[in-house]
Amino acid sequence: MAQRGASSATGSRVRRRSVLPAVGPGSEAGFDEAGVCHVYRLSNLDVPSWPEALAVAGGGRAAVPATRLDLSAVTAASTMLRIFSEADSAYGAGHMRSALVEYLKTTVEPLPAARATSPAVRREFLTVAAQLSYLCGFMCFDDQLHDAAQARCRTALGLAAEANDPDTYAIALRAMSVQAHAVGHCRPAVELAESAVGAASVNRSPEVQAFVAGQLAVAHAVAGNRRAPTAGLVSAERHFERATSSHVIGVYRASLAHQRAVVHIWMENPRAAVSSMKESIRSRPATEARSKVITLARLAELKLRAGQVEQAVRTWHRSLDGYPMIRSGRATTALGALRSCLRPYRGAHELNDLLDRASALEGRPRRPAG
Known part of the structure; x- marks a missing residue:
């Protein structure tokens, strides 16, 4: 969790409006055309407000008239959005993130520049593409790949503006806010x-x-x-x-x-x-297993801070019950935090059992207490 009072490295930020990127090979994935990975940058947090984004939406996109965008593409992308979203919620980003990146690269990214059968179809597809990009950004955040998460969310903003979809724009901004304080x-x-x-x-x-x-x-x-x-x-x-x-x-x-x-x-x-x-x-x-694992771990920490050690141990065991099927950087971090939190209390039998179980899930032996 971010420390109270932390702020940007440059102190008081000058708000400089930037034009959001259009979809292009590699650019939305946190890499430039030469394949060099971008880092998480404070300057990339200075994004246009909704009216400003709407004013510049869609500029600079090269048309590909030979490619056709029709309602079937919208339907397929919407189905994939549901599948990826449900899988992420249930099992964590680690299971599906690479597959979503590949789907965006091979199927979604070429289509915004295609010739659409109607303006309505084009707007619908852009909205779904924005939601897929947002979801990919959240998956990157879940796996603590903060540079890629930032880039994906910025792409979602650009697509949402082009689709004239302020709700998806708001949700992507919300995700960037969550990441910034994290x-x-x-x-x-x-x-x-x-x-x-x-x-x-x-x-x-x-x-x-x-x-x-x-x-x-x-x-x-x-x-x-x-x-x-x-x-x-x-x-x-x-x-x-x-x-x-x-x-x-x-x-x-x-x-x-x-x-x-x-x-x-x-x-x-x-x-x-x-x-x-x-x-x-x-x-x-029940389908939100990843969030439940992480939230239970946070609840256990709160109980421990309140001196409720036995209740904290029981809550952590509930969190660990769901951990084996989860692949999530945030869940892994929560597992590591368990060991740190319990270090001052080690020695009691029930704590040793919990630490042994956590160590087995982490795949490494626990050091002897003391």
């Missing part, structure tokens, strides 16, 4: 979340508005802003009460409860944090 850049995280809220206000989809308002509350809390997080949570709850559907990459009660828990952690309200984290776990669908 790697310690709190001020950009707030700014990105604020831009996401602005984009989500265009269509006023309650699900998307709740999703991004909750993230803005989290970003403010992590940045040490004391009043804004509460207002953000109230806004998120209000939007969620109006929600009637769940977006394929969107919002459900467990996510909002988790956002509330994170706010309570940073606002130093551990009892409320534990209660919200438990609600998130109860609300999590």
